[in-house]
Amino acid sequence: MRKLAFGYSNRCNIRCEHCVATEETPDNKKMDLEKALEIIVELAKSGVSGISFSAGEPFIYFNDTLKLVKLCSQKNIYTRIVTNSFWAKSKESADEHIVQLKKSGLCQLRLSYSRWHQKNVNKLNVLNAARSCEENGLEYYISFISDFSKEDDQHEQFLRTNKLKFFPEPIIYSGRADSLERRNIQTDYQVNCCNMNPYLAPNLDMYACCDAGTHFPDTNFFYLGNLSKNSSEHLFNKSETDPLYKLIRSMGITNIASYAGMKSREIITYSKCELCKILFNNPEMVARLRAELPRLAGWNR
């Protein structure tokens, strides 16, 4: 199943310290609406069955987003919007937006929530948005981004007290979050496989990974190409057939790091995307792994 994170614009109305979507200085680009609609038609033809409208903040361009979602719905593409809920200041405002989204055919809303988001957006907005989804029959969940420190307990408790559907997600130390203090990780030796859904940026650059994958400046390892010069079919094919990407999906970052020579006790001190960056933002390492592909691919139990 082909899925895509669609970055219609990287403009946001707030500035979270932990934002992975942007570097220190946001560049506030936006796609042309007609072009975005054309791209969705092309994506449908190349078999894309799920689109997530993600960061920046899609509700800044609410009417455009409605049009994009509506077209996806007509093309049988599952849609999700990721939002910080700034627009849900009251029950009325939340309902007004949710009803329109529901009418346009939106499948799911993902509400971002964290101690960083909530410095800028009242947590009651997230509650209003979630309640409105429940009342109007729109599927939602809350993405609770955390560094798993004690400071986050009160935020988690708020979600529990209000019986909201939420899933904790580790902060990704990339983009603006790169400057944040790292947590002391205590975890098992995780495999760290990734689905790697591609990300389409507002300037039509496409990347094989929608999380930290745009922030590997020394190798541009996940860069697939620009949609103005390549078809989406070609770029999806590239993403699906690159042997190293395939190994990230099947073998996992941890086993690749171990193969590459990192000590296991060193590996467990990094989060997944940090480990990925150590390996794949290093030109010599990428060249070595590509040269040793047959041996690397055989590095399995």
Ligand code: SF4
């Ligand atoms: S994390 Fe989300 S809400 Fe916060 S600045 Fe980034 S895009 Fe905006």
Ligand code: SF4
């Ligand atoms: S570990 Fe690598 S492939 Fe996986 S989400 Fe992070 S940057 Fe993307």
